[in-house]
Amino acid sequence: MYLKALYLKQFRNYQEQKVEFSAPKTILVGNNAQGKSNLLEAVELLSTLKSHRATRDRDLISEGTSVSQINATIERAYGSVDLSLRLHYPGRRTVTVNQETLKRQIDFLGLVNAVQFSSLDLELVRGAPERRRAWIDSLLVQIEPIYAHILQQYQIVLRQRNALLKNLKSGQTQLDPAQLALWDAQLATTGSRVIRRRDRILKRLAPIAQTWHSSIAGNSEQLTIRYAPNIIAEAEPPEKVQQAFLDKIQQRRVAEQVHGTTLVGPHRDEIEFTINQTPARTYGSQGQQRTLVLSLKLAELKLIEDVVGEPPLLLLDDVLAELDLLRQNQLIETIQDHFQTLITTTHLGAFDAQWLTSSQILTVEGGKIV
Numbered sequence: 443m444y445l446k447a448l449y450l451k452q453f454r455n456y457q458e459q460k461v462e463f464s465a466p467k468t469i470l471v472g473n474n475a476q477g478k479s480n481l482l483e484a485v486e487l488l489s490t491l492k493s494h495r496a497t498r499d500r501d502l503i504s505e506g507t508s509v510s511q512i513n514a515t516i517e518r519a520y521g522s523v524d525l526s527l528r529l530h531y532p533g534r535r536t537v538t539v540n541q542e543t544l545k546r547q548i549d550f551l552g553l554v555n556a557v558q559f560s561s562l563d564l565e566l567v568r569g570a571p572e573r574r575r576a577w578i579d580s581l582l583v584q585i586e587p588i589y590a591h592i593l594q595q596y597q598i599v600l601r602q603r604n605a606l607l608k609n610l611k612s613g614q615t616q617l618d619p620a621q622l623a624l625w626d627a628q629l630a631t632t633g634s635r636v637i638r639r640r641d642r643i644l645k646r647l648a649p650i651a652q653t654w655h656s657s658i659a660g661n662s663e664q665l666t667i668r669y670a671p672n673i674i675a676e677a678e679p680p681e682k683v684q685q686a687f688l689d690k691i692q693q694r695r696v697a698e699q700v701h702g703t704t705l706v707g708p709h710r711d712e713i714e715f716t717i718n719q720t721p722a723r724t725y726g727s728q729g730q731q732r733t734l735v736l737s738l739k740l741a742e743l744k745l746i747e748d749v750v751g752e753p754p755l756l757l758l759d760d761v762l763a764e765l766d767l768l769r770q771n772q773l774i775e776t777i778q779d780h781f782q783t784l785i786t787t788t789h790l791g792a793f794d795a796q797w798l799t800s801s802q803i804l805t806v807e808g809g810k811i812v
């Protein structure tokens with residue numbers, strides 16, 4: 443797929459900006475805080491309807507305004523598609539495809555596929571499990587847009603069940619075993635769907651990432667990736683997962699009531715990375731952790747391409763300088779002209795001369811491409 447044009451209106455520090463992408467690689471160069479990452483964030487929003495940097499639309503809309511718009515034209519194998527996302531504060535989002543407003547936002551997902559790689563991703567290995575869950579969830583949304591709905595259903599049940607447990611703890615509500623059993627069943631049903639999908643995608647991603655990891659680090663390093671749900675060791679078959687879920691809820695019944703919150707379910711799951719049987723999170727060297735994150739990103743590119751049938755976009759936010767020459771070369775060799783890539787940087791000095799000549803270079807200054 444190829445992103446031909448992007449138009450931003452009152453988005454972050456952009457008042458109004460049109461960008462035409464004229465080469466498979468676009469380098470956005472500029473000083474700090476000029477709007478380079480904001481531009482990549484706009485593409486991320488079109489791809490997943492989420493930003494990894496903002497949870498509220500209010501922060502995305504330019505200060506002092508109440509509506510923000512991101513338009514894009516994307517060339518897909520089946521033709522050209524015009525997309526538009528409007529953010530309102532206050533108010534809800536609206537999405538349009540080829541000038542037609544969609545009733546369900548979920549139908550917007552999957553039209554732009556993108557792999558995002560920023561220096562923050564180095565925290566993917568070292569950081570809290572929440573980061574890893576957010577990472578796998580956003581990959582799943584791109585590969586199986588229906589997953590956005592599945593996850594949302596689980597989150598609704600979880601919120602309501604948490605509210606009930608909190609009220610029970612504070613004595614505001616009397617325990618009604620039938621009502622709690624109903625929430626338990628819904629949590630197990632929706633939660634099992636989340637667990638099984640996360641497990642399935644990681645089983646597909648793991649061998650690709652393993653191959654990359656060995657190719658960058660050498661064959662002596664064996665990477666394993668495993669989804670570790672807190673309720674059961676294996677995420678198949680579905681009936682077994684649901685039963686294990688209910689059993690675990692039973693086991694943790696007293697603890698849940700003491701804490702007044704849900705302690706069982708995919709909102710507490712972990713994704714384990716091990717290198718030669720040693721947990722990469724705690725024992726991996728910085729170099730190993732970097733290789734691992736790069737391998738994951740390269741694997742994401744390949745997996746999305748395999749599933750979708752077209753190469754996704756690659757968004758590299760200030761990350762090349764974080765990689766040493768070997769890892770940079772591995773990434774560059776993989777990208778070539780196959781994956782359309784948008785790269786932000788504060789200086790062009792770090793780039794290979796050949797890269798610079800074959801790239802479109804745009805200077806970003808104070809929310810404008812100059």
Ligand SMILES: Nc1ncnc2c1ncn2[C@@H]1O[C@H](COP(=O)(O)OP(=O)(O)OP(=O)(O)O)[C@@H](O)[C@H]1O
Pocket residue numbers: 453454455456472473474475476477478479480481500501502503504505760786788806
């Ligand atoms: N809602 C908003 N309205 C107006 N300006 C905003 C809004 N949100 C962020 N900004 C501005 O956007 C700028 C940050 O831009 P961005 O995060 O893209 O930086 P960058 O160019 O990628 O720099 P760095 O190299 O530091 O990451 C800041 O000047 C910030 O004040």
